[in-house]
Amino acid sequence: MCVCTGKCPGFEKMDMWDFVNRVRIELPVEYGFIHPQLCEEDGDRFFDDFLQEGRKYMVAGCAPTMQYKLFRDAFQKVGLDVKKDLIPLDIRDLSTEQAFNLVEQTLENHEKDE
Ligand code: SF4
Numbered sequence: 063m064c065v066c067t068g069k070c071p072g073f074e075k076m077d078m079w080d081f082v083n084r085v086r087i088e089l090p091v092e093y094g095f096i097h098p099q100l101c102e103e104d105g106d107r108f109f110d111d112f113l114q115e116g117r118k119y120m121v122a123g124c125a126p127t128m129q130y131k132l133f134r135d136a137f138q139k140v141g142l143d144v145k146k147d148l149i150p151l152d153i154r155d156l157s158t159e160q161a162f163n164l165v166e167q168t169l170e171n172h173e174k175d176e
Contacts, residue, residue, distance in 0.1 A: 063153075064100040064123030072124075072154030081122075081158045085165050091120070101132040109136035118147050122165060126150035 063082050065073055078096055086094030099105055100121065113119070113136065121129055129150035137144040151168060153161040 063094070063096045064105075064121055065096050065098060066123065067099050070154075076153070076156060076158040076161055081153075081161050084158070084162050085122075088162075089166055089169055091169070101128075106136055109133070110139065113137065113140045113142060115141040117142075118149060120149040120151065120165070120168070122151040122153045122161060124154060125152045 063078060063085075065078050068078070082094045082096050085091060097105065097108065100108070100123070121133070123129065129148065130144050133148060134144045137147060142148075149168060149172065151161075151164055153164060156164065
């Protein structure tokens with residue numbers, strides 16, 4: 063999850079800790095965590111250290127079109143294709159339950175497509 067500094071009104075309806083805890087415990091993901099601002103310079107440094115070729119990453123945060131633009135270079139740098147290897151979810155203005163359901167549904171759809 064990217065939480066937009068934690069002060070963005072778009073995340074006011076949810077409990078981010080509850081959300082990420084439910085995702086990492088209840089859904090078939092390898093892990094879950096919260097980053098404060100992935101589109102800042104330290105986000106780039108984090109991606110440099112973190113991204114690995116051959117994996118897929120789901121980021122719950124802002125609009126997919128934004129995420130594709132903001133993360134394209136970081137993904138490209140390690141040989142990932144942002145359009146294929148990033149699963150971006152817009153969870154702004156959702157409640158904890160709605161955001162959790164969106165992740166669950168997206169993972170189910172993704173499994174069917176694989
Ligand atoms: S990547 Fe999106 S959600 Fe994260 S800080 Fe930037 S604008 Fe906000």
